[in-house]
Amino acid sequence: MLIGIVLTLVSIWYGQNHGLMPVAASKEAPLVDGLFNTMMTISTGLFILVQGVLIISAIKFRRRRGDEADAEPVHGNIPLEILWTAIPAILVLGISIYSFDVYNEMGGIDPMNHSMAHGKSEKSVAHMPGAAIAATLPAASEPLSTGMTASASDPSASSQPIASSNIGIGSTPEQQNSPTELTVNVAGLQYAWIFTYPDTGVVSGELHVPLGREVLLNITANDVLHAFWVPEFRLKQDAIPGRQSELSFTPSKEGEYPVICAELCGAYHGAMRTKVVVHSASDYDAWITSQQVASAEGLQQAIATSAVDQSVDQFLSPFVQSIGVQPDQLTQLHPAAGHYHPAS
Amino acid sequence: MTQAQLQEDANLLASDSEHHKPNWREYFGFSTDHKVIGIQYLVTTFLFYLVGGALAAAVRTELATPEVDFVSRELYNSLFTVHATVMIFLWIVPATTGGFGNFLVPLMIGARDMAFPRLNAIAFWLIPPGGLLLLSSFLVGAPASGWTSYPPLSLVSGKPGEFIWILSVLLLGTSSILAAVNFLVTIVKMRVAGMGFNDMPLFCWAMMATSALALIATPVLAGALILLSFDLIAGTAFFNPTGGGDPIVYQHLFWFYSHPAVYIMILPVFGMISEILPVHARKPIFGYKAIAYSSLAISFLGLIVWAHHMFTSGTPPWLRMFFMFTTMVIAVPTGIKVFSWLATLWGGKLNLNSALLFAMGFVSMFVVGGISGVMVAAVPFDIHVHDTYFVVAHLHYVLFGGSVFGIYAGFYHWFPKMTGRMMNETLGKIHFALTFIGFNLAFMPMHKLGLEGMNRRVAEYDPKFATLNLICTIGTYILAVSTFPFIYNAISSWLSGPKAGNNPWRALTLEWMTTSPPPVENFDQDPILVVGPYDYGMGDRATNVDVPFSDPREPVLAAGPNSALRADPDPSVAAHPDDR
Amino acid sequence: MQGSTIDPSKTVLNYHHAVETAHGHSEHPDHRLTGVIVFLIAESMIFLGLFSAYLAFRVTAPVWPPDGTPRLELLLPGINTIILISSSFVAHNADTAIKKNDVKGLRKWFAITALMGVIFLTGQLYEYHHLEFGLTTNIFASTFYVLTGFHGLHVTFGVVLLLGVLWRSLKADHYSSEHHFGVEAAELYWHFVDVVWIVLFLLLYIL
Ligand code: HEA
Ligand code: HEA
Ligand code: CUA
Ligand SMILES: [Cu+2]
DSSP: HHHHHHHHHHHHHHHHHHHSSSSOOBBHHHHHHHHHHHHHHHHHHHHHHHHHHHHHHHHHHHHOTTTOOOOOBBOOOOHHHHHHHHHHHHHHHHHHHHHHHHHHHTTTTTTTGGGGGTHHHHHHHHHHGGGGGHHOOOGSSSSOSSSSSSOOTTTOOOOOOOHHSSEEOOGGGGTTTTTTTTEEEEEEEETEEEEEETTTTEEEEEEEEESOOOEEEEEEEEESEEEEEGGGEEEEEEEETTTEEEEEOOOOOOOEEEEEEEEEOOOGGGGGGEEEEEEHHHHHHHHHHHHHHHHHHHHHTBBOTTTOOOHHGGGGHHHHHHHHOOGGHHHTTTGGGGGOOOOO | OOOOHHOOOTTTTTTTTTOOOOOOOGGGHHHHOOOHHHHHHHHHHHHHHHHHHHHHHHHHHTTTTSSOSOOOHHHHHHHHHHHHHIIIIIIIIIIIIIIIIHHHHHHHHHOOOOOOOHHHHHHHHHHHHHHHHHHHHHHOOOOTTTTOTTHHHHHOOHHHHHHHHHHHHHHHHHHHHHHHHHHHHHHOOOOTTTTOOSSSSSHHHHHHHHHHHHHHHHHHHHHHHHHIIIIIIIOSSSSSSGHHHOOOHHHHHHHHHHHHHHHHHHHHHHHHHHHHHHHHTTTOOOOOOHHHHHHHHHHHHHOOOOOGGTTTTOOOHHHHHHHHHHHHHHHHHHHHHHHHHHHTTSOOOOOOOOHHHHHHHHHHHHHHHHHHHHHHHHHHHHHHTTTTTHHHHHHHHHHIIIHHHHHHHHHHHHHHHHHHHHOHHHHHHHHHHHHHHHHHHHHHHHHHHHHHTTBBBBOOOOOOGGHHHHHHHHHHHHHHHHHHHHHHHHHHHHHOOOBSSSSSOOOSGGGGGSSOOOOOTTTTSOOOOSOOOTTTTOOOTSSBBBTTOOTTTTTTTTTTTTTTTSSSSSTOSSSSGGGO | OOEEEEHHHHHHHHHHHHHHTTTTOOOOOHHHHHHHHHHHHHHHHHHHHHHHHHHHHHSSSSSSTTTOOOOOOOHHHHHHHHHHHOOOOOOHHHHHHHTTTTTHHHHHHHHHHHHHHHHHHHHHHHHHHHHHHHTTOOOHHHHHHHHHHHHHHHHHHHHHHHHHHHHHHSSSSSOOOSOHHHHHHHHHHHHHHHHHHHHHEEEEEIO
């Protein structure tokens, strides 16, 4: 009994105070952390239980020297066996319901519209109001490969809830039709991220977002698989050539966080990182303006590499620059792009 | 009389005459004896384990510092790709099924050999060429797209290496299918008279579940690889979006095999643990039927959870929820096993030798990996940790802390039967201590690394992760050192260890009822089941025996017609002297 | 017999007697047919995997077959299908014959089966030759060739098996009403190849 109480207390304490997660910088992150803390509590309990039984057995039940007899033959105990079938069953049921809930809260599921969440064909059929966007999309970030025009959706033009119809984590239900949603098109390529802001025409090598406003990312890839990951947001989505996936989140903490490519994409996979900058609203506007001015000055579609972490990403800059020069060449570059990086 | 004596006495004729020692040359040739083949598997795969471990050591050396300094980025990718392929397809899968399965299954069910001895030999002889082929790829640029080999990357990075990878995995997969056919037929058809399914040692149940999985899942991998190779060399576009193909289809096909594959790698080990614990705890296994049937449950569930590896690759939300739930349900049958093992140990008289230590190490480490498995099954959490070191930690806790610990336990337990000689206990315990410490140093910190933002498959990383990575690397070196006492122990004991006798552990299963090493046809006469496989401590009729899951009146359930366990034995055939 | 403190003649012989009576000793039971059946489960899983890939491509593509794919001619494959399906019945006659110890009948029926298999393969090659698309034309073409080609390989192997049985049947008394594993295995394999073709035909040509 006493052991049980101590075990529970220790588990709860450790489950809340493990200090294993990085800062939470999006509205979604605390949800994931809550789930993780719960699972950590259960895990700690199970861990101590199992290791405890093993250690006690090893000490208490070890064979004494000279004792050659067998132990008492206990074969089974039905109530006990039912108990240890039922408890894990209840625990995993609880965890999956909780996970389902969190997932829903993050906008992973839209119950109204799940019939559309099945793949590219339905998506492109269902979503074609996005045609107008093609014009505002700089060629560099357009999905290059397939014949399918991925619909870079314009939220206000479509009455369909966008989140549901695509793959990835979508927006939370009450935010779906929010006109203030900021859409950014994301393209992963060997070995860089390109962010395009369809509303303003800004193209950047970093993601800049305003605090507290919902952001919707349309993610695709130009060559091989990549994955967009921001640990502080607890969000990840693969970038898949020929498909478009969505990720939406609301940044909740100003600062700079790494954007990491989490899917093996070639030799420089480990160096394919950039950062996301969460600004206050006014700083964000200032940034957009500065980018627009920059392009107006003739640096058409120049990539905002100003603050790129040069020590890591140096070798990328010539490559990234070249995209701005001849966007339509990208198609031909791949798969040969692997040869494109200068020796570092 | 103890149960072991009863069983041995009844089988004196089965282990009758002196036999010539197997000639060492047999081990290097095309032998059809399942025991020779089993040992061929074990030795070959262990050598591949050393190769895979050396590759891992290279990986860890590169990761000791945040910069790319030890090998180039390209080579790094090849290192972990080949590391994983070797470990999975050339070490765990063939060592557990081919090695222990071959050696033990026919002996345990009292058969003379496998159902198809020649097929068995062929299955083994596919392994060395497959392995050498894979390693030869380093000469032309080894595969570098991970053991998952996802297109389109696998189609554009180094064609010769990738093609070699496909060929060698196809060879190894064929070997695994052939072995599965053999095991299924052997176990279903060739049990000795009187051994019903419920009298089988649990290892045989596990091998049945494993073989069914291998039979159903492996061909699908072959299908995927055939399509991939067409994309690679014939210019088709099955998995290439440029030509209307779809890379996600490959992922589904691949994981339809490779998730079940992880159970192919762990189920036989579950079976071995169920054999080893009762013997050294001197207690019956707790909940025989629950353990037996949970193996079947795991292999069935294992077939319908594959997309949990694809939670971020655009799987539709409702499917994600489905796969999350089925995945988590696997914790229930696995938990039944774990708790039954704990209950087997509890109240026993534990002989803490190397075999039992490794078996207990298995339980303790596997549970850590299993629990982190349930965590990554939770979709929102997996979205954060997918493709990070958290997953790397999970997979090594189940594969090394699980399978490899289990295999070591099996080595120590069955070495006397395989070679006729005992292993050195002191060296065994040193081996255990070093392995246990090194393993936890190497892999425990990876959980934290992954949560904090270190992605997997990278040669360079953020300097803030340097300390933890260094600890992992040091752990790896300790692991490398820990293999030397084992290798020395195995070789020296094989040559000149103390003689083991037929049944050094006083065990009850049939493999101990013949000479060590067993003669060519295993038994001089069909062996006889007098007691159930785990009836420890039940020699004395005065003990009140509680047998919940079997009916002591029913011959099939109570260890056969002459079992000492039966409530009303037939006096003409009864084994126990009191009943005659 | 080794020396032993217990008198083994009493205990052991006793048991052995019991076991033998309980299970009327069949000496070397033949498990090969079971083995073939189990192996065919594995084979069908390869095809199942390829079929699911085909279906996956099909349901995700906006138009199927992709624009510009010429329509498949149905006449020749239709005839081919009929030939292959009937060959299964022919093969079964061989089995019936050998069960009556009729080796001549076995030879006759298996020869016809093999011939029909060869006709099927020739027909398929002819079709390949006259198709307007190649392996890499588009995703439909690729799946078409890989699926039919892989099946064709199996038919070829089936024909080799049939010829192997014919060759062996030349040796007197190789097959009899008791011992004809080879015949049964070849027949079973042939039926398997046939069933796969039916699914394949429905998937590729009809649906
Ligand atoms: C032997 C191999 C093995 C085994 C047995 C397992 C077992 C499990 N695995 Fe693991 N897994 C791998 C090998 C294995 N895995 C590998 C190699 C990968 C990575 C592949 C790659 O990407 O390269 C992987 C990846 C992997 C992922 C994908 C992660 C990602 O890429 O994002 C997931 C997600 O669901 C998962 C889940 C599980 C679960 C739920 C189990 C369960 O079977 C575990 C069940 C066991 C227990 C739960 C412990 C005992 C039970 C109790 C004590 C009862 C009480 C418990 C609870 C109530 C929780 N595994
Ligand atoms: C059964 C499976 C298995 C086993 C046993 C191991 C064992 C080990 N693994 Fe591995 N590993 C995988 C399966 C396995 N691994 C898989 C599936 C992946 C995923 C790959 C992918 O992403 O595609 C992986 C990936 C992986 C990574 C991640 C790479 C990356 O993502 O960038 C790392 C990094 O630390 C690692 C380390 C280790 C270490 C240190 C061991 C150690 O336990 C090894 C200890 C053994 C030794 C050190 C050998 C000792 C002997 C000698 C040194 C003597 C040498 C002598 C001669 C050669 C003659 N493994
Ligand atoms: Cu891009 Cu990894
Ligand atoms: Cu899995």
